Amino acid sequence: MTKGAASELSAALALRGLGIADLVAVAARDERRLELAEETLGRAGIASMRLRRRPEGEPVDGAVVWDPDAATLEAALAALRPGGTLIVIGAPPPGCSIDAGELALAEIEVQCLAAAAS
Amino acid sequence: MATVTEPARSGAGRTMSAMVLERYGSPVVRRALPVPEPGPGEVVVRIEAAALCGSDLHLQAGAFERPGGRFAGLVPPIVMGHQIAGELAAVGAEVDGLEPGTRCVVYANLFCGRCLACLAGRQNLCRTVAKRVGLEVPGGFAEYVAVPAVNAFAAPDLDPAELSVLPDAVATAYHAVVRRAAVEPGEVVVVLGIGAIGLYVTRIAALRGAHVVAADRAADERAERAREFGASAVLSGDAGPQLVPEILDAAGRPADAVIDVVGSGETLAAAVSLLRGGGRLVVIGLTGDRALPLDAASARELRIMGSLSSTPRDLVEVLALAERGAVEPLVAERFPLDQANEALGVLAGGDAVGRLVLVP
Numbered sequence: 001m002t003k004g005a006a007s008e009l010s011a012a013l014a015l016r017g018l019g020i021a022d023l024v025a026v027a028a029r030d031e032r033r034l035e036l037a038e039e040t041l042g043r044a045g046i047a048s049m050r051l052r053r054r055p056e057g058e059p060v061d062g063a064v065v066w067d068p069d070a071a072t073l074e075a076a077l078a079a080l081r082p083g084g085t086l087i088v089i090g091a092p093p094p095g096c097s098i099d100a101g102e103l104a105l106a107e108i109e110v111q112c113l114a115a116a117a118s
Numbered sequence: 119m120a121t122v123t124e125p126a127r128s129g130a131g132r133t134m135s136a137m138v139l140e141r142y143g144s145p146v147v148r149r150a151l152p153v154p155e156p157g158p159g160e161v162v163v164r165i166e167a168a169a170l171c172g173s174d175l176h177l178q179a180g181a182f183e184r185p186g187g188r189f190a191g192l193v194p195p196i197v198m199g200h201q202i203a204g205e206l207a208a209v210g211a212e213v214d215g216l217e218p219g220t221r222c223v224v225y226a227n228l229f230c231g232r233c234l235a236c237l238a239g240r241q242n243l244c245r246t247v248a249k250r251v252g253l254e255v256p257g258g259f260a261e262y263v264a265v266p267a268v269n270a271f272a273a274p275d276l277d278p279a280e281l282s283v284l285p286d287a288v289a290t291a292y293h294a295v296v297r298r299a300a301v302e303p304g305e306v307v308v309v310l311g312i313g314a315i316g317l318y319v320t321r322i323a324a325l326r327g328a329h330v331v332a333a334d335r336a337a338d339e340r341a342e343r344a345r346e347f348g349a350s351a352v353l354s355g356d357a358g359p360q361l362v363p364e365i366l367d368a369a370g371r372p373a374d375a376v377i378d379v380v381g382s383g384e385t386l387a388a389a390v391s392l393l394r395g396g397g398r399l400v401v402i403g404l405t406g407d408r409a410l411p412l413d414a415a416s417a418r419e420l421r422i423m424g425s426l427s428s429t430p431r432d433l434v435e436v437l438a439l440a441e442r443g444a445v446e447p448l449v450a451e452r453f454p455l456d457q458a459n460e461a462l463g464v465l466a467g468g469d470a471v472g473r474l475v476l477v478p
Contacts, residue, residue, distance in 0.1 A: 112415050
């Protein structure tokens with residue numbers, strides 16, 4: 001799940017490198033960007049990788065949020081299954097917070113990465 | 119397993135006393151319920167001690183009531199009590215290795231043993247069962263309880279009230295320190311909040327060889343206990359941002375890990391300020407607004423981890439620590455079962471050092 005323009009594809013390729021083949025778009029902001037990412041993945045011949053829309057209510061094991069905003073973070077946390085991991089890349093807007101109680105109750109892990117901010 | 123509303127199996131028509139939460143926000147009331155019989159794969163424990171927990175207050179207040187959420191199956195009437203020690207009174211069919219009369223403690227999270235979470239050793243997050251003794255199924259505020267045999271663990275030769283402290287207060291702390299924070303020898307660990315769980319976080323982190331600094335609003339006896347448990351410094355005051363310079367001074371350098379047992383907006387903001395770049399924040403507590411400032415955490419590339427209860431492996435390791443005297447179970451006060459409301463009142467007062475325990 002990403003917000004930025006080229007980021008969907010970047011995230012997909014990075015996760016592919018980690019051996020993750022089933023990618024779910026949870027909160028793509030722009031449907032056209034998602035389509036472009038799908039097309040690009042197809043052209044690159046990454047047949048073993050699937051990029052699909054998340055069925056309503058289906059939990060995910062991990063979520064990657066690029067260039068985060070509060071709404072995207074909230075959607076990502078809500079999509080995670082208990083024990084899941086959220087990777088936040090880039091700086092959230094000033095004052096942005098998340099509910100630590102939800103992290104505790106579902107044993108969620110949040111990994112913040114600042115260096116690769118878009 | 120039978121529930122309060124479905125007392126299908128009963129011990130030859132016998133009844134027992136139980137303190138039942140019939141409505142959120144109300145006192146528990148004494149009721150006569152059938153003594154449970156063990157189904158296949160189950161045991162019945164004659165409860166000798168049931169410790170109280172802050173989460174019992176949350177449960178009583180209805181704080182877990184959230185339609186469609188993790189606790190969707192949680193509907194009164196509820197027999198609370200998830201920290202149980204006792205003696206096996208009956209063993210059901212298909213149970214091996216457990217005999218009546220065995221002293222045991224109860225691991226409160228029910229689990230299937232077959233889902234991916236269970237197979238990964240994270241039975242506290244079981245994807246199939248997701249029920250807990252003392253929440254969705256009847257718990258320890260009673261004379262007997264039926265649990266799956268895999269949830270009953272033979273206990274060392276300790277006083278039952280002391281044993282009842284191990285499955286939750288100590289095991290939850292152990293899980294946070296060992297499995298989540300993965301504290302290493304020589305690391306600086308800050309513990310925010312030294313109630314019962316915070317004291318054991320302090321103890322376990324010190325046992326792991328960490329340099330532990332603790333902070334809590336309460337002073338005196340709790341602080342003294344924290345020092346006894348291995349804290350090299352204990353600071354008194356609201357563990358919010360205003361206490362950060364003092365904590366950093368006592369720690370000598372920014373913390374490698376902060377374990378927040380309070381979980382309020384104030385302590386979470388302090389935790390972020392206390393950590394070195396790349397440090398780990400583990401959140402156990404559930405208090406107040408619980409807003410974690412992600413903008414500040416992001417700039418420092420922090421790892422933030424929730425920590426929920428414990429796993430059976432944690433409990434087994436805690437029992438071994440208790441057997442060799444490495445952890446001292448703290449019992450603040452004992453109450454008869456029918457004084458559960460008085461005990462809950464003392465718990466709400468927040469001054470107890472150690473667990474309050476019901477002794478049926």
